[in-house]
Amino acid sequence: MNSPSAWVCDKCSDDVTVEKGLVAARRDSHGLLQDWRIVHNGDCAPAENAGYTFSVELERMVGQDGLSHLLSFLSAGPLQVQDPASPSPSEEIGNFDAYVDIFRRLQTPFYEKARRRFEDPEVQEQFYEANSARTYEVANLESIAKGLH
Incomplete structure (x- = not known):
């Protein structure tokens, strides 16, 4: 089964292709990632001053490598040494349902x-x-x- 190859921009509602897209999220006042979006890279990209400090090219978030990237937000995995005092990656996700929605949009x-x-x-x-x-x-x-x- 092929991965999705076109999305709807969450800002302008036009189609977004993998080559022209960006996945963005903002950090809330607690530093948690919220408001996941798929947008055109460029004019539709959310402003950093609005708290959107996380962004990555759409092409890095689709397919098998994208699946790996998305899973890294849930767990560092057994090959990563984690400082016990540091939060787990999943503790950075502010709204788990919104994260699962973006995960499905990118992969399903x-x-x-x-x-x-x-x-x-x-x-x-x-x-x-x-x-x-x-x-x-x-x-x-x-x-x-x-x-x-």
Whole structure:
């Protein structure tokens, strides 16, 4: 299964390609990463003075290496020596649901297109009692994205 290759810019709503995109997040007053965004690199990039001090090229966050990069926010892994006094990487994530959303947007086929329909009453009714794993299976996301039921 191929990785996603186009996204919607969270600032201008135009399509973003992997070559022209940026993943950004801001740090809140506690230093936690919040408000994850996919934007065009350049005019749509959030301002550092608004707290958006984290940004990385979109191409580094997709595919297998991107998966590794995204997982590094959750755990340093067994090969990294961690100072016991330092917080674990996951303690830097301010809103775990928002992080999982950006993770899915970057890695899960059809998620980006399907998420535009998550508020549709018929989609909500269809998945009302589904477990969280089933809801985000690729076949279900493809069905939602294509408007099939």
